[in-house]
Amino acid sequence: MYNLALNDLKQSIASWRLWTLLGWLEVRQRYARSRLGPFWLTISTGVMIGSIGVVYGTLFGMKMSDYLPYLAVSLVLWTAFSATILEGSTAYISSGHYIRQAATPKLIFMLQVAWRNLVILAHNFLIVVLLLVVFGVKNWESLPVFIPALLLYMANALWIAMLVGLLSARFRDLPQIVAALLQVAFYVTPIIYRPNALTHYSFIVEWNPLAHLIELVRAPLIGELPSATTWAVTIGLAVFGWLFALAMTGRYLKRIPYWV
Numbered sequence: 001m002y003n004l005a006l007n008d009l010k011q012s013i014a015s016w017r018l019w020t021l022l023g024w025l026e027v028r029q030r031y032a033r034s035r036l037g038p039f040w041l042t043i044s045t046g047v048m049i050g051s052i053g054v055v056y057g058t059l060f061g062m063k064m065s066d067y068l069p070y071l072a073v074s075l076v077l078w079t080a081f082s083a084t085i086l087e088g089s090t091a092y093i094s095s096g097h098y099i100r101q102a103a104t105p106k107l108i109f110m111l112q113v114a115w116r117n118l119v120i121l122a123h124n125f126l127i128v129v130l131l132l133v134v135f136g137v138k139n140w141e142s143l144p145v146f147i148p149a150l151l152l153y154m155a156n157a158l159w160i161a162m163l164v165g166l167l168s169a170r171f172r173d174l175p176q177i178v179a180a181l182l183q184v185a186f187y188v189t190p191i192i193y194r195p196n197a198l199t200h201y202s203f204i205v206e207w208n209p210l211a212h213l214i215e216l217v218r219a220p221l222i223g224e225l226p227s228a229t230t231w232a233v234t235i236g237l238a239v240f241g242w243l244f245a246l247a248m249t250g251r252y253l254k255r256i257p258y259w260v
Helices: 002-014 016-030 039-060 064-089 096-101 108-135 140-170 174-188 209-221 228-259
Strands: none
Touching: 002 016, 002 108, 002 228, 016 108, 039 064, 039 108, 064 108, 064 140, 064 174, 064 209, 096 228, 108 140, 140 174, 140 209, 140 228, 209 228
């Protein structure tokens, strides 16, 4: 069971030229003949961060120099995470014509989704860089932690995408359910508000693994270091999640061409 999934994963990674090229081409095709191209995503995200930041920052009575970088990092990260999962849920379905016609490794399509959203994340991250330049970096020593934290963050997004993509190929109503659950998760995860804002309902953050995932990558950028609990939760989530996703993939990998 694991051997089949691991072999598929190994072949998919070895075909990195294919899925990086396909992911990059999809980003370019979305903005064909546009002068700004993917930077329209950056502009729209920047407008959203600015409008939400002014409104909610005023309502919460927070300093804009603290709240805007916090909000920008949170929204940019959440956009990449939710898009990876949502697009992963339809990855096998939308690539059905390739899967039925050629004996390609199946996890190529999941890596393609993850790469495509990393490219978009890189474009949107310019907003975070701009805000850090304007308001200053809080702690230079914490910044290097961002790189391993981001890799762990995307590793968790990828195994979830693998799982929902496999199940969605079998049950076609699942992508709509995933979209609804992600919308709920957005509101119960400290993205717009800070975790300490929930004084009477702190368990929503403490028992929410997504809160730890966001905090893992956000903390180094706002001058803090992720706690040991955050590292333990996110690493444990990645280990058990990947084991479960690979087990499911290995069991049902050969059925995907028939489902799509």
